[in-house]
Amino acid sequence: MSTAEIRARFLAHFEAAGHSVVPSASLLLDDPNLLFVNAGMVPFKPYFLGQETPPYDRATSVQKCIRTPDIEEVGKTTRHGTFFEMCGNFSFGDYFKEGAIELAWDLVTKPVADGGWGFAEDKLYPSILDGDDEALHLWKKVTGLPDDRIARLGPKENYWSMGVPGPGGPCSEILIDRGPAYGADGDFSAEDRYLEFWNLVFMQDELSAVRSKEDFDIAGSLPKKNIDTGMGLERVAFLLQGKENMYEIDVMFPVIEKAQELTGRRYGADHGDDVRFRVVADHVRSSMMLIADGVTPGNEARGYVLRRLLRRAVRSMRLLGYEDPCLPELLPVSRDKMGETYTDLHADWDRIARVAFAEEEVFRKTLQAGTQIFDLAATEVKEQQRTVLPGDKAFALHDTYGFPIDLTLEMASEAGLTVDEDGFRQLMAEQRERAKADARAKKGQHADTSVYRGILDANGPTEWLAYETLETESRPLALLKEGAAVSSLANGEIGELVLDRTPFYAESGGQVADAGIIEFDGGRLEVLDVQRPVRGLVVHQVRVVDGELVSTGSATGGAVLHAQVDPEWRTGARQAHSGTHVVHAALREVLGPSALQSGSYNRPGYLRLDFGWLSSLTPEQLHQIELVSNNALRADLPVSWDYMTLSEAKDWGALALFGETYDDQKVRVVEIGGPWSRELCGGTHVDHSSQIGTVVVTGESSVGSGNRRIEALTGVEGFAYLARERDVVAQLSTLLKAQPDDIVGRVSDLVDRLKQSEKEIEKVRLGQLLAAAGDLAAGAADVGGVRVVAHRVDGAGGGDVRTLCLDVRARLVADRPGVVVIIGVQDGKISVVAAVNAAANERGISANALVRAVAPYIDGRGGGKDDVAQGGGSDATRVDEALAAVTAAVAESAG
Structure with missing residues (x-):
């Protein structure tokens, strides 16, 4: 049975039982406790917490979910996946334990011909919370199973809470016996033998304190008892499709097949390779679904998770032996399978592909840079005559440069080194603990809304x-x-x-x-x-x-x-909000339909709009966006709004923002000029586009990898901005004694003349510097038969110091040992260059050693080759001592 068929039968079963079918929410919800939706009940959480009144008594959904704590375990076991779909049915004060058990058991055991899944009853084992006699009685009543077929488990397995004070309750799971090959008879802790695939939560308790999953206080009973169930779609799919794990089901294994084709490796031949194939299948799909819901790669929060997933997929393909760009080959395979259900993947494919492929290209460059950094670290380890790369070096490569630990291990082995993996793991554990501590702190952000709920x-x-x-x-x-x-x-x-x-x-x-x-x-x-x-x-x-x-x-x-x-405030707010819609439509007209808004902010007279795009906009594109916007204002387009269901709005072509939640019963669609701009929106708007007054684009910038931001002014504020620019032009006209149209040319001429003057000054300065070279060479001191020039130059930077040093060396007699060390001091920064001729090298004098001799005196460091070396420092108070150290070092070497 295909995954799509399993999903369809689930929804049809509960819809026939009077449940409202609720579409999957976005993976991104405005919840301070969650990066992503991680369970099917999350969109319904306000109903369970009593913050909102549910619009239905019973509901069902198949919810997109992402779980990230175990990313590094993906592929190593067959139970860890990042993206998954959670099928659920929910009752808000309607049916309770008996109803939930009946509905679940009926679907699971009903013959395929009758619309069920057709699991064999003799393979199924319900579980209950040990001591929940009511659930025990109901399972026996509904299923006719004997006592020994119902497992009694502790609160760790069979009690549910959100980890904070609020609702909680006992659970019942449906387990399937996969046979003695997966574990001992009756050993319900052997998860592979008795595999849980559906969890029924009987939400009946009010928790006053939750110290851990197994340590909490029950303050009393909830006024309304609720049902929350979760059934893993992928898990049921591999059971019904006769596969070993979720990676081998119909919507995931085609990616592995494509990876096999590209790499020449075979799934099932080697455990290490199998892990990599699974990582590829999981992360390609997960990344695609995240990008589809508006996430772009970045270094923080959601963007960082996406970046890790994409890079781990690319890295795994590299470890499988494929070094060419792989996402253009793999991502379309996942799109074709998941797109059978999520048709938006096809409609939005250009944007999804652009984001993913660009991140792979960036990572390929990161690998190149990381390789260079690794080489430096490896060289340092070898110079210290050690064979182990420290854990902090491996961690820095991983955390700062995005260099995967597996690649570090591989390259270390090739270099004849090992890696302090324990030290690396310890630093990773500390980082994870900091993240968990931060997450625990954020749990306190659940605002206590009980007082507001009471008022409502x-x-x-x-x-x-x-x-x-x-x-x-x-x-x-x-x-x-x-x-x-x-x-x-x-x-x-x-x-x-x-x-x-x-x-x-x-x-x-x-x-x-x-x-x-x-x-x-x-x-x-x-x-x-x-x-x-x-x-x-x-x-x-x-x-x-x-x-x-x-x-x-x-x-x-x-x-x-x-x-x-305040009427002026509202007028400005309406102009800015309608202006945001106009700029969004103009953006899509100029850049294409994949330039979708990912966030916005507007206040009277000001708007900013974030959108997915990979490169900065050119001045011509910004000008075109502004022109299209103001043409729309001049056209006096009508602004209207209407209410409809979410599905009707989408069919009508209305755009919905990433991460926003909408009530499927009724949404508000705002139009400007009919289909030119049609978006879901609850804001206040003008009646005609001309009332916006003007749109003045004031800036465009990056707000993270793959995300850009446009800022603009509207109404009076826009006119005021233009007036200020007019005043600046008037002042420049007066200063330059030129007409406004001639200002650019006059300023360009002035800049050219300034550059030419700077070049002439540079020639004079360089001539003076080189003229000093002859005097310095002529005044070289004799130190043990070595001619030595050790000199300080104030006001000279690194380039000048090097030029002078090499020129002085060239003026020294070639057949006599010669050493030149110049220290420049400029704006508190110190540059040092040492140059040694061949005759001095033969005497055992090294430029590299001279720079190292100087470094302690100037609080600096440096190095180079035997003939030329350079460095820098920050302490100019001991430059004279540093120069004296040069003479001492030469005397010691010459002696």
Whole structure:
């Protein structure tokens, strides 16, 4: 049974049982605790935490997931994979244990002809949390299995929590017996023998403290009991396809087959090669899916994970003997298989391929540079007559230069060296522990939204009128300070105010919150920020600027407040947000459809837009983007919006931002000029494009590998920027006594004349320097029969010092030993060059040794060959001592 068929049967089974089919969310969610979605329940987490009200009682999904802690274990075992798909069914206060068990068992054991998976019941073993007698009874009731066919496991295996206070509960797993070849009878700790492929979580407990997976306090029962299940699609696929592991299933093994073709190696012939083939299959697919969801390679967070995956895939192919670019060969194979389900891979292929192939090219250059750095490190080790490359050197190659440890080991062996792997592993472990500590610290970023949830449950959602009006008469629902309810806010204090209705836009979608005031009888509040801590509730951060605000504690009691958005602020915000859409459309028109927005920020009069692109834009491209944008403004394109389902919006061609989450029940689509710009967006906008006023592109820059940023001004701010540039041009016209159109030519002439003058000055200075060479050669001291010039030159840099030193040596009599050491001091930096003629070399005098003799006096270092060497330093206070050291060193060598 194909993987696509397994997925389809899963969704059809639960849809027939009344579940809403929810499309997979992006791998990127706005969650401070997660780099990526790592489980099927993550998009539903706000419902389980009580932060939001679910729009359905029961749901099912096949969710894209990425897990990164065990990247280095991928391929070594058959259980570790980076990208995977998690099939799940979820109940929010609807059915519970019995329903979950019935639905799972039915699908797993139902004959293939009837739409099931057809697993043999005599191979299946349910497991329960030891002591969960209710689950034991229900499994026996639903399946008819005897006690000895139901495994009782401890909390390490069969209790679930998110690692923080909140919901938790016991689990039941469905295990399959793969036979005695994989382990002993009844040994449920032998994961290969009794393989778990579906986990049913019975979310019933409220946890007040979670110290570890097996150490927590249960404060009580949840008010609503929920079901969260997770079934690994790849695991079921290799079981149903009769394969040994996930790497051999129909959507992954074609990549291994292609890798075999390219390398001439054979999968299954050598364990080391098998690991590399699996790494290639996993990492190629994982990288592709990450790029498809908007990740670009970088040195931090998500970008760093993607970079590691791509580089490990390339490195593995190299270790398999293939040194040509491999991703152009392998990535299309994965696209063709995964694209059967994820059709966006085909539509967005140009961008995906460009990002991946460029990263491989960068890594190939990194390998070249890393090889040079390795050679230096290896030479240093050999000079010290050692045979082991230190762990910190290997770690630096890996961490700083992206040089894989496997390559370091391979090259060390070729150089007759070994590597301190224990030291390297220790440094890697310390780095991982720092990352884990950082992740643990971030766990505290789960904001306690219970107080907001209580306000929402008591009063219902805020009547949000930001699209309709700039002012409302509103009643206060709650007054908070530092997360707790307060009775009042005095003059000058800052707190949070919840109203029954509001005209203020809450920050979202890259648009900052509205500014304005809220007036009440006897006082006034300045609105500093507006947020939605839970869906449906709008919270205003306010400062009391006049009077004292007293809480009524009721939505019906107390005075009515007047909420007023600053109209100038809103006008500027609308111009900037609509301008962002216009620039995005212009960008795609100029660069092509693969130039997709990956993030944005806009405030009144200003916008910035991040987009996936691999190279800086030319001035001509920036000019063209600005021209297309302003032509759209001049065309006075109509701006409109409508609501529809997410699938309808995508069918209509609306663009959705990477990493954003959207409600499939209803999304807002904003159009500017019909299909020219059609995006999912909840921001405020102008009514016609001409109301944006102007778009002035002010800059373009890099924000990470494969990501660029355009910045622009709109409205009055854009005109003000142009006015400032006009003033600069006017001032230059006056200074240069030229018309504006002639300024560029006049400045160009001035620059040329300045360069010519600098060349003439350089000729004079060099002539003076060389003239001194004759005097220095004539004044050479005799040290044991060796002519020695040791001289200090102030104001001379490295190039001048070298030129002077070599010129002086050339003026010394060739058949007599001659030594020249020049030390230059310029802007606090010291340059030293030593030059020795052949006759001095025959006397055993080395330029390299002379530079090393000087180095301690100038706090420097250096080296080179026997005839010419150079170095640098930072301490100019002992230059005279350094020069004296030259004479002493020559005397010792000559003696």
